Amino acid sequence: MKTPKHTSYDVVIVGGAIHGSATAWFLTANPDFNGTILVVEKDPTYEFSSTAHTNSCMRQQFSAPLNVKISQFAADFVKNLRSYMQDDRVPELDIQNYGYMYLADTEDFANTLRENQKVQLAEGAETQLLTPEQIKAAYPFYNVDDIALGSINLKDEGYWDGGTVFDWFRRSAQDRGVEYVANEVVDITVTSNQVDSVTMASGDVIACGIVVNASGPRAARTAQMAGLDVPVEPRKRFTWIFSAEQPLDMELPLTIDPSGVHFRQDGPKTYLAGCPADPDPAVDFDDFHMDHGRWENHVWPIIAGRIPQFEAIKVVTEWAGHYAFNTFDQNAILGPHTDVENFIFQNGFSGHGLQQCPAMGRGTAEWITYGEYRSLDLRPFNFERIPNNRPMIEKAVI
Ligand SMILES: Cc1cc2nc3c(=O)[nH]c(=O)nc-3n(C[C@H](O)[C@H](O)[C@H](O)COP(=O)(O)OP(=O)(O)OC[C@H]3O[C@@H](n4cnc5c(N)ncnc54)[C@H](O)[C@@H]3O)c2cc1C
Structure with missing residues (x-):
């Protein structure tokens, strides 16, 4: 464990994986922010973070217009990473645009795809609806016997190299003066509804102006240190x-x-291939045990049923990772707590957080700098929707 260089910072970020690092970087990129930033990361190998276990895809096929816009910014950011970072060492990246192929097997599900497509087209996405015959003509390997409708978008949708973007957020933020320290935040002191300081496992007490909770599946534990609740658990x-x-x-x-x-x-x-556990309860923070039967009894038969050419397939490697699962509405929780306003959430991304890191990092940096969102209005993700019981509905959740 390392001791930070100073005893006081303007911003302390708890968690240095892709969201913590995105926010640190966007703060450094904002000409109106001149404060000091400390990122506290308990495991600088990031081995057990969600970021290290991700499937690293982005899509525009959401039902909420704001989620579509957030992914459109992700696509722009990834494709123009070098120019955003203004650094010739940054590699040129692209998106492998093979699209997400949603397959609906009921008329209800097909209607949802039709409704979602209208939202996506209005936002400038290029989602196409495909009949089973059209799916078969374009992708002859699928079995579509039980399929009512498909939906795919081949623009800015597919795999992207989240690992490289994460590396450059970190590297560039450090080059620009952000301090990363290998340590664990174990307590947060709040006086009169204001966070005063964070305490580290090393015993160091660091005064801070603002705390950002970027601790992934441990978000609720970090919030509890400040006496706050947030409905996020590891799944x-x-x-x-x-x-x-x-x-x-x-x-x-x-x-x-x-x-x-x-x-x-x-x-x-x-x-x-990927799928949830069944049943799917909250798990221990350190439980990464693999359910080997899940492949044999569930996943492989489904893949072979959908793509008969995949009757003979073999596992090369496998892993279990944790979603930071928002049990309230499975969407991001962003911005200040309603009472403790210098405690900022950047949590609960469930299965679509990697692609949201550029927009959320930029948004949190704007909030910290200006007290408002300037590029994209991210207020629908405000924490206050939870006590007010107003879920942000997103029908396309994976
Ligand atoms: C299997 C899987 C597949 C996924 N696929 C996709 C996908 O295709 N597309 C997509 O957009 N998203 C996907 N996601 C989601 C995405 O990966 C996550 O939303 C994203 O990585 C979350 O990043 P984070 O920085 O918020 O959290 P994390 O990556 O979990 O990082 C949190 C960090 O905080 C640190 N920390 C926690 N508590 C403390 C503390 N008290 N003190 C100091 N440090 C602390 C942890 O060590 C960790 O490094 C997937 C997730 C999983 C698990």
């Missing part, structure tokens, strides 16, 4: 990388099977 999600005896001769879109299993291209001849 297990499994990922498998598999090879096929007969690989497809075209790229496999990120297929959202009606069963809840998803699978996509992952490299020239390998594929990735």
Whole structure:
């Protein structure tokens, strides 16, 4: 554990993975912010963070217009990373645009896809609805016998290199003066509805103007240190990388099977599949145990049923990761607490947080600097919707 260089910072960020680092970086990129920033990260290997376990895809196929806009900014940010960072060392990145193929097996689900498409088109997305015959013509490998409708968008939707963006957020933020320290925040002192300081596992007490909770699945634990509640818990999600005896001769879109299993291209001849645990309770923060039966009894039969050419497939590697699952409405929780206004949430991203990090990092930096959002109005994610019982509805949750 390391001791920070100073005893006081303007902003202390709890958690240095992709959201904490995005916010740190956007603060440094804002010409109107001149404060000091400390990022406290308990595990600088990030081995157990959600960021390290992600499937790293982005999509525009959301039902809430704001979520579509957030992903459109993500696409722009990723494709123009070098110019955003104003640094020639930053690699040029692109998005592997094979799209998300949503498959609906009921008329109700098909109607949801139709409604969602209207929202997405209004926001400038290029979502197409496909009949089973059209799916078969474009992607002959699918079994569509039980499918009523498909939906796919091939613009700015698919895999992106979240690891590289994360590395550069961190590296560039540090180059610009952000201090990262390997330590754990174990307590937060609040006096008269204001956070005064954070206490580290090393015993150091650091005074701060603002605290940002970017602690992923541990968000509720961090909030509790300040006497606050937030409805976020760790939920297990499994990922498998598999090879096929007969690989497809075209790229496999990120297929959202009606069963809840998803699978996509992952490299020239390998594929990735994922699904939740069943049942799906909150798990211990350190429980990354893999349910091996889940592949054999659930995932593989579904994949082979959907793509008969995948009858012979073999797991190459697998892992269990944690969603920071927002039990209230599975959307981001952003901005200040209603009473303790210098405690800022950046939490609860559930399964779509990686692609939201540029917009949320920029938004939190604007809030800290100006007390308002200037680029995108992110107030629908405000914490106050929770005590007011006004969920932000997003129908396309994975
Ligand atoms: C299997 C899986 C697949 C996913 N697929 C996608 C996808 O395709 N697209 C997408 O957009 N999103 C996806 N996500 C979600 C996305 O990965 C997460 O939303 C995102 O990585 C969250 O980043 P974070 O920085 O908020 O949290 P984390 O990455 O979990 O980081 C939190 C950090 O806080 C640190 N920390 C916690 N408490 C403390 C403390 N008290 N003191 C100091 N440090 C602390 C932790 O060590 C950790 O490094 C997926 C997630 C999983 C698990």
